[in-house]
Amino acid sequence: MEHIETYLAQLGNRSDQRTGAVNTPIYLSTAYAHPGLGESTGFDYSRTANPTRNILQEGIKNLEAGDYGFATSSGMAAIQLVIEGLLEAGDHVVTLQDLYGGTYRYFHAVEERGQYRFTYCLSAEEIEQSLNDDVKLVFIETPTNPMMTEFDIQAIADKAHAVGALVVVDNTFYTPVLQQPLRQGADVVVHSATKYLAGHNDVLAGLVACRGEAIGEALAFQLNTTGATLGPIDCWLTIRGLKTLALRMNQHQSNAQAIVDYLKTESLVSQVFYTGKGGMVTFEMADQSKINDWLHAVKIFTFAESLGGVESLVTYPKTQTHADIPEELRLKYGLNDGIVRLSVGIENGQDLVKDLRNAFDHIR
Ligand SMILES: *Cc1c(COP(=O)(O)O)cnc(C)c1O
Numbered sequence: 001m002e003h004i005e006t007y008l009a010q011l012g013n014r015s016d017q018r019t020g021a022v023n024t025p026i027y028l029s030t031a032y033a034h035p036g037l038g039e040s041t042g043f044d045y046s047r048t049a050n051p052t053r054n055i056l057q058e059g060i061k062n063l064e065a066g067d068y069g070f071a072t073s074s075g076m077a078a079i080q081l082v083i084e085g086l087l088e089a090g091d092h093v094v095t096l097q098d099l100y101g102g103t104y105r106y107f108h109a110v111e112e113r114g115q116y117r118f119t120y121c122l123s124a125e126e127i128e129q130s131l132n133d134d135v136k137l138v139f140i141e142t143p144t145n146p147m148m149t150e151f152d153i154q155a156i157a158d159k160a161h162a163v164g165a166l167v168v169v170d171n172t173f174y175t176p177v178l179q180q181p182l183r184q185g186a187d188v189v190v191h192s193a194t195k196y197l198a199g200h201n202d203v204l205a206g207l208v209a210c211r212g213e214a215i216g217e218a219l220a221f222q223l224n225t226t227g228a229t230l231g232p233i234d235c236w237l238t239i240r241g242l243k244t245l246a247l248r249m250n251q252h253q254s255n256a257q258a259i260v261d262y263l264k265t266e267s268l269v270s271q272v273f274y275t276g277k278g279g280m281v282t283f284e285m286a287d288q289s290k291i292n293d294w295l296h297a298v299k300i301f302t303f304a305e306s307l308g309g310v311e312s313l314v315t316y317p318k319t320q321t322h323a324d325i326p327e328e329l330r331l332k333y334g335l336n337d338g339i340v341r342l343s344v345g346i347e348n349g350q351d352l353v354k355d356l357r358n359a360f361d362h363i364r
Helices: 004-009 051-063 075-086 101-112 124-130 153-162 213-226 232-242 245-263 288-297 327-332 349-363
Strands: 068-072 092-096 117-121 135-141 166-170 188-192 206-210 269-273 280-285 313-315 339-343
Touching: 004 051, 004 245, 051 068, 051 206, 051 232, 068 075, 068 213, 075 101, 075 135, 075 166, 075 188, 075 206, 075 213, 092 124, 101 117, 101 135, 117 124, 124 135, 124 153, 135 153, 153 166, 206 213, 245 269, 245 280, 245 349, 280 288, 288 349
Parallel strands: 092 117, 092 135, 135 166, 166 188
Antiparallel strands: 068 206, 188 206, 269 280, 280 339, 313 339
């Protein structure tokens, strides 16, 4: 593959030989005529395969260095596809406590129904201690949301594979521009493409990439059977967003660094969590009672529940993304009531720093 910037910018181009369309067409047709008995153009019915979706699926497959790619109706649908497509009733999953709140809610719900069993870990050591022949799958996020803890994918994959468990990594925060988990031993990568990949807070989408025929065919069967595929217009919007991903990630990261440099000098901030990569910055407000006033005072940052778009957002995990996680569990990994999460956008970095500084001055 050429460099990632080139691949991204060209994604889906020259797919239509007949017209020479530079950009990929949106194929809305759900049904495709058969040339004859037992013959197919490769397309029969849109749940099974759609030309626009194929381009996006080929894109995520190559971006993540996988053998198969899938596009789903949301990030949660991608996670559900992988869990239900690869596990049997009663199977045991080892995962992290510090997870996207919706993932935790889903895991908790299927466990309550008796479908699968989960062990929640706070560290790489706990993951290692939880691994045994009974474990079928390890599901991690790195970095974690919102505490920004990084995990060594290769080390976890080596240990998981030694007991015959598969490794699934949620790569939503770093994207394939910054991290390619399949190259570090993971078997499956999932994305909420709603975030950085689509990048404009205008499409809900999930993507999956995986290695090996057994996993790929199991997921293809599951997606065609259950049907949570991504619609062609949303596939096109995601392809359109991906074209600028590398450029956007650079700007997200340099703006995040400028904000971190400022937050570290801000006396009203007691802790800053940033890995040095990407656009997500979490910090702890020294005085929790001032958070509401502070949220009212930011003008460029929007108080909203998402991340990864071109515009800067601020989230309060306690009442938003992580509201379904019991308090005593949250506190165990540092997600206390002072934690605020920034999704740093691609605006001018100094404007963003000024916006935050003004808001702190307002509550000082
Ligand atoms: C948002 C998010 C999800 C869920 O994706 P949706 O597209 O909202 O369904 C999963 N994992 C992470 C890390 C997320 O940020």
